[in-house]
Amino acid sequence: MAKEKKRKVGRPSRNDSDLDILSGSDRREQIISVTAALFSEKGYDRTSMRDIAAATGILSGSLYYYFPSKEALFLEVHSAGMKILTNAAREVWAATDDPWERLEKLAAAHSKALLENSGFMIMVFPRFPEGIDAFRPELIRQRNEYESIIAQAVETLDLPDGIDRSLFRLQFLGALNWSQTWYSPKHGISPAEIGMHLVRMLRPLRG
Amino acid sequence: MAKEKKRKVGRPSRNDSDLDILSGSDRREQIISVTAALFSEKGYDRTSMRDIAAATGILSGSLYYYFPSKEALFLEVHSAGMKILTNAAREVWAATDDPWERLEKLAAAHSKALLENSGFMIMVFPRFPEGIDAFRPELIRQRNEYESIIAQAVETLDLPDGIDRSLFRLQFLGALNWSQTWYSPKHGISPAEIGMHLVRMLRPLRG
DNA sequence: GTCTATACAGCGATAGAC
DNA sequence: GTCTATCGCTGTATAGAC
Secondary structure: OOOOOOOOOOOOOOOOOOOHHHHHHHHHHHHHHHHHHHHHHHHOOOOOHHHHHEEEEEEEHHHHHHHOOHHHHHHHHHHHHHHHHHHHHOOOHHHEEEEOHHHHHHHHHHHHHHOOOOOHHHHHHHOOOOOOOOOOHHHHHHHHHHHHHHHHHOOOOOOOOOOHHHHHHHHHHHHHHHHHHHOOOHOOOOOHHHHHHHHHHHHHOOO | OOOOOOOOOOOOOOOOOOOOOOOOOOOHHHHHHHHHHHHHHHOOOOOOOOHHHOOOOOHHHHHHHOOOHHHHHHHHHHHHHHHHHHHHHHHHHHHHHHHHHHHHHHHHHHHHHOOOOOOOOHHHHHOOOOOOOOOHHHHHHHHHHHHHHHHHHHOOOOOOOOOOOHHHHHHHHHHHHHHOOOOOOHOOOOOHHHHHHHHHHHHOOOO
């Protein structure tokens, strides 16, 4: 999505083993990775292009060689983060049959992706930057792609009447996402355990 | 919202029936109420003092007659929001004996306060504005005052081994708080029902 | 590809007239 | 109490040299 290559002249001289986010090998990937960490740490609004440039080791004007705007850069970061999350979920899905065990592993994977990696938690930031309307449909699409995996997992659960599966998904993800606000490694509890604990709380629901 | 009085000359000539979210009767209360709505809608960073002034019907310079800084104004808004939440929780606590019924009512009250009122959801915003360090201890204190009521309620529940009460509280509140991000009145579900649904999901835990 | 230099807008905040 | 006028700063973004 929206790769925006933009290489206008000269040879790419790249082997196109491109992307692979946390070990980005060229400048473009480096910027995305650095930006993800800053957005996660300070939020979108409070991270300036100058901050990003400084953390990358270049000057702010140079950023615009790679990305046409701050919002476009946000889209790349969001995209990379959702890719991590979606891939992890697909992997769990393929490897597990039991519905509740699957949910437990999805929860653990979600928490790990959110709390463990250098900082792509931006992917589930409560609200998108404003004025980003041009990109919003693409952001929503990425988010839905991931959430539909969770929705499917919830669909396979045996749940009593009175439990709304859509609300189940929203509150399940909400409990996990909110952990951004309080988690600290010092808690003595691991991200994976946070996810597993949530499913332990919900599991008695099974018919 | 957006009263836009703009009377520039003459005396105030107020009958003091002006606006009242917390029954605030004067300009100061009006500003707090208007600001709460704007912070909830657009976030702290993206709401300028000029925005607030315009929505109040005055000019930005005048705000500084009432509040020394934007951060001080944030503190007032946060304080008002937490007061709503804390009062509601105390009321529930006094009126209910059964632990699970109490939790259900606390959840419903929390959701209502968060989603229903004109806009004090700022009170549980994921992160405080930065550079607000001088006020941070007071913000934390207000938050803890409320959360300790929830903690007490969780303490009285009969829970199986393997459930951490502290984590229970955090994930319980997380699921509720996150609803800010997806709730819309069009869902056909009421805020109170959102809270009750969450407790319905957790209730089978009881020993 | 990166830097220099800068345009231009918007921000929080203040001083002083009324 | 409110407005007028403005200061100083920081933000995104651009143009053009190298």
